[in-house]
Amino acid sequence: MEQQKLPNSTLILVFGILSILTCCCYGVLGLIFAIIALVMAKKATALYVEAPEQYTGFNNVKTGRILAIIGLILNLIYLGYVIWLFATLGMEGIMEMNQDIMEQYGGKLFLLP
Template identity: 70%
Template sequence: MEKQTLPNSTLILVFGILSIVGCCCYGFGIIFAIIAIIMAKKATALYNENPELYTGYQNVKTGKILAIIGLIVSALYLAYVIFMFATVGYDGILEMQEEIMKNYGG
């Protein structure tokens, strides 16, 4: 029997990459990471039933690792943003940005 590509193996990899790219977009990386991890869990279960029938498991493993990294970095960044809003507020963040732009010639 001919080998098939695991369903959504490329999509899992893409979502893993998007979770890292989206980590600085106020939580969008978390969404992609969770979707990639859930899809990777399903694909891993399917692969473990009949590993000789499927190819593309490397994409699933890589996408899952990237999604875990993206989830951690996104959660840390989101916690940092919440902390900044709780301590200095929106006006304080704007003042910091203006000061940085003035000091570094932006």
């Protein structure tokens, strides 16, 4: 019997990577990618466990799941930090802090030599 690729194995890997890359988007966008990747990985793992000889690409599922877990943790930490900032400083305090940073660096985000 010919082996077939696990459904969504590449997509799980991509969503796991995106969950880490988007962790600085207030922690929300990366959370969505991480949760979707974990749900899809659970379904793909269940399918693979039923008939492992029929499917390939399980390494992508395992790697994507690990990356999604890391992304989930990073996003939860960052979301907690953002909530803490809003709770302690408020919107005005955050805007003032951003203004101070912009004045300190002369409006430049990247300092080139």
